[in-house]
Amino acid sequence: MSKIAVVGCTGAVGITMLELLENTEHEVVCMASARSADQILRLGQREYEIEEFSVAGCADCDIVFLCVSGQFSSKFGPTLAKFSTVIDNSSAFRYHDEIPLLVPPINGSSYRGESLIANPNCSSAIALMVLGPLHAEFGLDSLIISTYQAASGAGRPAMAELLEQTRLFDDYGTDNTSVNFPHNLAFNVIPQVDSFEDNLYTREEMKMVWEIRKVLRQPELAISATAVRVPSLRSHAESLCIRFKKRLPSLESIRKLLRESPGVEVIDDPKQQRYPMPVTSSYKHAVEVGRLRYNLIYGEFGLDLFVSGDQLLRGAALNAFEIMQLVTD
Numbered sequence: 429m430s431k432i433a434v435v436g437c438t439g440a441v442g443i444t445m446l447e448l449l450e451n452t453e454h455e456v457v458c459m460a461s462a463r464s465a466d467q468i469l470r471l472g473q474r475e476y477e478i479e480e481f482s483v484a485g486c487a488d489c490d491i492v493f494l495c496v497s498g499q500f501s502s503k504f505g506p507t508l509a510k511f512s513t514v515i516d517n518s519s520a521f522r523y524h525d526e527i528p529l530l531v532p533p534i535n536g537s538s539y540r541g542e543s544l545i546a547n548p549n550c551s552s553a554i555a556l557m558v559l560g561p562l563h564a565e566f567g568l569d570s571l572i573i574s575t576y577q578a579a580s581g582a583g584r585p586a587m588a589e590l591l592e593q594t595r596l597f598d599d600y601g602t603d604n605t606s607v608n609f610p611h612n613l614a615f616n617v618i619p620q621v622d623s624f625e626d627n628l629y630t631r632e633e634m635k636m637v638w639e640i641r642k643v644l645r646q647p648e649l650a651i652s653a654t655a656v657r658v659p660s661l662r663s664h665a666e667s668l669c670i671r672f673k674k675r676l677p678s679l680e681s682i683r684k685l686l687r688e689s690p691g692v693e694v695i696d697d698p699k700q701q702r703y704p705m706p707v708t709s710s711y712k713h714a715v716e717v718g719r720l721r722y723n724l725i726y727g728e729f730g731l732d733l734f735v736s737g738d739q740l741l742r743g744a745a746l747n748a749f750e751i752m753q754l755v756t757d
């Protein structure tokens with residue numbers, strides 16, 4: 429049994445973290461900001477008293493999950509890592525060469541006992557569950573990703589905003605009342621997730637590029653991404669257009685490979701209208717993959733497919749939980 433701190437326990441990722449810890453033997457300490465201190469958090473059969481975050485409060489914990497902001501993690505992560513193993517959900521350390529960025533089923537074997545570990549971006553983690561096994565078998569040559577990202581990717585207040593705007597929706601107007609997105613999200617599609625970089629890609633798009641290269645250890649891999657926010661509540665979807673170095677075998681043997689890959693569920697029966705969707709992948713541990721077809725441009729060297737995965741699970745809390753299992757094994 430370990431003692432575990434969940435910092436940011438009232439947020440979208442923190443709550444999902446607590447749900448995963450609920451049926452374990454671990455002792456859990458819940459921390460958030462002063463705003464939430466001393467409140468009671470009820471989840472399933474458990475009640476937690478929320479503590480205000482402090483370094484001292486985390487110091488006797490074996491594992492500290494940071495589920496706050498990048499700024500917060502940059503400030504406290506290295507200090508906390510002197511006492512505990514810190515698993516950070518923000519992007520603060522993902523691109524530091526000396527800090528491991530782990531998706532356990534894909535690159536868990538590269539872990540060397542470091543006490544500060546980065547959890548990947550949600551869209552990267554979901555894509556990697558499928559890209560990992562395909563790369564191992566056929567060698568990735570290039571990749572084009574388009575995402576359809578749920579409101580909860582922007583945190584709990586963003587989910588509440590989408591629900592409220594949807595309830596009140598009457599017609600499109602010119603007023604932008606959004607606090608959590610660049611524009612109103614209800615009945616809209618927004619081709620901006622995070623801020624724009626100098627190269628006109630968004631930070632979210634570049635996170636996918638940097639993280640997929642790092643996890644697959646392919647620093648030169650050609651990747652281009654477009655990240656789009658859509659008015660779903662939970663679970664991101666992504667279209668992947670992949671060119672491989674090797675000629676691909678039959679689609680059925682690719683489905684078999686993916687079926688046998690950990691954390692992947694193949695849902696690919698288009699004639700029966702069965703394919704991955706947020707409605708079916710929400711709350712699921714596995715990432716759904718389907719719509720497999722040879723790409724019309726790259727022929728048998730190219731594959732188009734569609735994935736959908738619960739980004740609060742695979743893209744955040746579940747991945748972090750699996751990192752904890754790797755560390756404590």
Ligand SMILES: NC(=O)c1ccc[n+]([C@@H]2O[C@H](COP(=O)([O-])OP(=O)(O)OC[C@H]3O[C@@H](n4cnc5c(N)ncnc54)[C@H](OP(=O)(O)O)[C@@H]3O)[C@@H](O)[C@H]2O)c1
Pocket residue numbers: 435436437438439440441442459460461462463464465481494495496497498500517518519548549550580581582583584585739740743744
């Ligand atoms: N949402 C996703 O799908 C997702 C996926 C992967 C990674 N991430 C990353 O995970 C992190 C958390 O995201 P989220 O979506 O869960 O955000 P969120 O729903 O907005 O929750 C933020 C949490 O941080 C806490 N917090 C804020 N300031 C704090 C402080 N000074 N001290 C202690 N706690 C503080 C908040 O506590 P109070 O309630 O007390 O304010 C709340 O518990 C972010 O870095 C995000 O980029 C999110």
